Each structure stands twice: as structure tokens, then as C-alpha cells.
Amino acid sequence: MMTWRELQEYDMKIVTTNMPRTGEVQSAYDKFKETVNVEQKILGEIYSGKCGYRLDDNKFPYNLPSDISHKVFWMCNTYNIHGLDYVKMLICDMLDLPNSRVVVFANATAVQSVPTIRHYQVFIQQR
Numbered sequence: 001m002m003t004w005r006e007l008q009e010y011d012m013k014i015v016t017t018n019m020p021r022t023g024e025v026q027s028a029y030d031k032f033k034e035t036v037n038v039e040q041k042i043l044g045e046i047y048s049g050k051c052g053y054r055l056d057d058n059k060f061p062y063n064l065p066s067d068i069s070h071k072v073f074w075m076c077n078t079y080n081i082h083g084l085d086y087v088k089m090l091i092c093d094m095l096d097l098p099n100s101r102v103v104v105f106a107n108a109t110a111v112q113s114v115p116t117i118r119h120y121q122v123f124i125q126q127r
Contacts (some may be wrong), residue, residue: 004065011088020063028060042114048099053076054074056072056074069124072119072121073122074119102125104120104122107121
């Protein structure tokens with residue numbers, strides 16, 4: 001299980017390793033990927049919105065304490081974003097949270113489940 005302090009070490013970085021999930025969540029995630037065209041599902045949801053991006057609860061969260069929520073920030077590949085700092089600022093503004101309670105990172109393409117769609121892992125420290 002990852003702690004908030006450990007997550008903070010990844011803030012604003014590209015992560016090259018797979019993060020741990022519980023065995024139950026990992027099994028559900030693997031089954032979901034086998035049965036659903038994840039890319040098409042997500043693209044349809046993103047493009048149906050007016051802003052070209054979405055912030056969703058991660059349905060298959062990493063193994064985290066209950067006081068940390070895990071979300072995914074998806075965006076159209078054509079949406080012009082200028083780096084992780086801008087993504088984090090946008091998310092903090094959307095959630096009305098201080099920078100210190102939000103961790104954002106991108107998984108390297110080699111460890112992304114949907115490498116064709118830009119997305120970022122978002123973690124929120126609950127109070």
C-alpha cells in the first residue's frame with residue numbers, strides 16, 4: 001500500500017513502473033481490459049463532453065489508504081496542454097483544492113493501459 005508521502009515523490013513526474021493494485025482490483029481490471037474496447041469507450045466519453053477533458057474516479061485504483069482518492073484525468077489528444085504543471089493547476093482549480101493536497105503524474109507510455117489517449121493519474125488527500 002502506498003502512502004501519501006510516497007505518492008508525493010511522483011508528483012509532476014513521468015512514472016516508468018507499474019503501481020500496485022490489490023489482487024482483487026487487478027483481476028477485475030485485467031478482465032475489463034479483455035472484454036471492453038477501453039480506448040473506444042473512453043474516446044466516446046471524452047469527445048461527448050464540451051471541454052475535451054474529463055476527471056473520473058479510477059474504477060481500478062492503486063492500493064491506497066482510504067484517505068486518498070484516485071482519479072484519472074483524460075483529455076482529447078488535440079487539446080492543447082502545456083505540461084504537467086498546467087494539468088495540476090487545472091485539476092486543483094476544478095476541485096477547488098490547494099496544490100499540497102493533489103498529486104498528479106503521467107505513466108510512461110510503456111506502462112499505460114491506453115497509450116493512445118493522454119491521461120494522468122490524480123490523487124487527492126482527503127481531510
